[in-house]
Amino acid sequence: MKETKSAKTGPGGAPASEQRETALKFPGIAAISFWMLLESLIGVMGVLSRHFTSESSRFTVLAVSTLLALAGLGLLRMKRWGWALALAAAFLTSSYGVYVILRTHQQDYWVMTIVNFIFFFYLVRPEILRRLR
Numbered sequence: 001m002k003e004t005k006s007a008k009t010g011p012g013g014a015p016a017s018e019q020r021e022t023a024l025k026f027p028g029i030a031a032i033s034f035w036m037l038l039e040s041l042i043g044v045m046g047v048l049s050r051h052f053t054s055e056s057s058r059f060t061v062l063a064v065s066t067l068l069a070l071a072g073l074g075l076l077r078m079k080r081w082g083w084a085l086a087l088a089a090a091f092l093t094s095s096y097g098v099y100v101i102l103r104t105h106q107q108d109y110w111v112m113t114i115v116n117f118i119f120f121f122y123l124v125r126p127e128i129l130r131r132l133r
Contacts, residue, residue: 026127027124029128031119033073033086035072036069036075037072037073039071040068040069044062047062047065067089067092072086079133080132083129083132086119090119090123091116091120093113094116094117097109
C-alpha cells in the first residue's frame, strides 16, 4: 500500500512552507550571498581591466573569485558546504583586510574588513547552522 503525502515538500524533503520560513527568518544569508558574489565580480573585473600585472596574481585572483562565487551560491541554497566556504571566505578576506591595513596603511580596506567580520560572526551563530541542509 502506497502512502501519499498531503503536504507539498521541497527539494530537501522539508515542507515548502518551512523552507520559505527559513529564508524569511534569515535575511542575512541573502545579504552575505550577495556580498560574496559582489566580491567575486570585483575580482574578475580587476583581472579583466588588467589591474593585476603578473600572470600568477591573475590566476590567484580568479581562483579566489571562483571560491567566493561558489560560497555565495551554496549559501544562498542553504547548503552546509556553502556555509563552510562562506565562513572561510569571510574570515580570510577580513584577515587579508587587516593585513593590508597594517602593512600598507591603505584605509580603503576598513569597510570590507568590518563587513566581513560582521558576516563571519553572523554565520557562526548556532541558529544558522541548525537550518542548513
